[in-house]
Amino acid sequence: MKPHQFLLYPFSLLYDGLTRLRNKMFDRGVKKSVVFEIPTIVVGNLSMGGTGKTPMVEFLLTEFREMYEVAMLSRGYGRNTKGFILANSQSTPEKIGDEPYQIFQKFGEEVAVAVGEQRVLAIPRIIENNPATELLVLDDAFQHRYVKGDFNILLTTYQKPFFNDHVLPMGTLRENPNGAKRANVVVVTKCPDNLAEKEKNYYIEGIHRFTKKHCPVVFASLNYGQPYNIWNGEPEELERVILLSGIANPKVLYEYVKGQYELLDFLEYGDHYNYSEKDVEDLLLKYKAHLPQNTAILTTEKDAVKLKADKFLKYLGEIPIFALPVQVKFEEKDKHALLELASKAIREKGYQSER
Numbered sequence: 001m002k003p004h005q006f007l008l009y010p011f012s013l014l015y016d017g018l019t020r021l022r023n024k025m026f027d028r029g030v031k032k033s034v035v036f037e038i039p040t041i042v043v044g045n046l047s048m049g050g051t052g053k054t055p056m057v058e059f060l061l062t063e064f065r066e067m068y069e070v071a072m073l074s075r076g077y078g079r080n081t082k083g084f085i086l087a088n089s090q091s092t093p094e095k096i097g098d099e100p101y102q103i104f105q106k107f108g109e110e111v112a113v114a115v116g117e118q119r120v121l122a123i124p125r126i127i128e129n130n131p132a133t134e135l136l137v138l139d140d141a142f143q144h145r146y147v148k149g150d151f152n153i154l155l156t157t158y159q160k161p162f163f164n165d166h167v168l169p170m171g172t173l174r175e176n177p178n179g180a181k182r183a184n185v186v187v188v189t190k191c192p193d194n195l196a197e198k199e200k201n202y203y204i205e206g207i208h209r210f211t212k213k214h215c216p217v218v219f220a221s222l223n224y225g226q227p228y229n230i231w232n233g234e235p236e237e238l239e240r241v242i243l244l245s246g247i248a249n250p251k252v253l254y255e256y257v258k259g260q261y262e263l264l265d266f267l268e269y270g271d272h273y274n275y276s277e278k279d280v281e282d283l284l285l286k287y288k289a290h291l292p293q294n295t296a297i298l299t300t301e302k303d304a305v306k307l308k309a310d311k312f313l314k315y316l317g318e319i320p321i322f323a324l325p326v327q328v329k330f331e332e333k334d335k336h337a338l339l340e341l342a343s344k345a346i347r348e349k350g351y352q353s354e355r
Helices: 003-027 053-064 098-110 119-129 177-182 197-208 251-260 277-289 301-307 310-316 332-348
Strands: 040-045 070-074 112-115 135-139 151-157 185-189 217-224 240-245 262-268 295-300 321-324 326-330
Touching (some): 040 053, 053 070, 053 098, 053 135, 053 151, 053 326, 053 332, 070 098, 151 177, 151 332, 185 197, 185 332, 217 332, 240 277, 240 301, 251 262, 277 310, 301 321
Parallel strands (some): 040 135, 040 151, 240 262, 240 295
């Protein structure tokens, strides 16, 4: 812990008290949680971000879309609109947010993608527009207790597990670690490959200090795919890259790119960053500074959807920009355990796959 963090302790204590009070009000029924007839899977975390929620949501959508009519609901963080919006062919990252737009681009009509700050009001709108909906996946809704999820997936990173963190502003936690008691399963994300059992046990013991007694803990890593050209979708082998990132906690991404390519420069922006024309002008200058060598811009899929905006075409339309796809990766036994637990929660609501 850095010395100056102790100065934030009184503010952290106040924030902790307020969030504890809010949770007690829900626990005791003073504040009401709504239970929907359709099974609901909640994906979230205790920290401010960077735990890999989007790859986890995409994993769940991929696994369950063949069995159920699935819808995904997000708050749509970073959008310049408000209220309920169901993604369609006219949607943009500005209208629905970068992550929902990324998911819509991947799944298209196979999954209904919606955004809405008030999930209690948004969920009936999804059902109204898609009466065949059989499963809802709620992104970043662990603290949104107005909706009671049927299966709560709590994510925490290998690099900074919640049991070693502190409540805001002293640390990055949105609530006290005891909030983990609401989890039906905890996923330790961004793990290195071949994690030793001894190290796994360290995380399991730390997590079980705050969860229900027998809460399952599974481990996941990130699997980066082959970069593809954002203009034509074609994959290509790259050698020299300028990395551009607007995500929370890009350390794992940076280390991967540094190990795979000749990394010429790294442009780091905040999570959900809205790029300006000045930013893309700077990016273009960085790119030109490395010509005529074989150089490309490499970025995340979340950032790529924003860089493709029409207003940036005059700057970026002629330069090679590649998106680096990423997926969550489990050992087979952990993948089976997670999916079986989620499937059980769905079946308990009376929904059986008929596909």
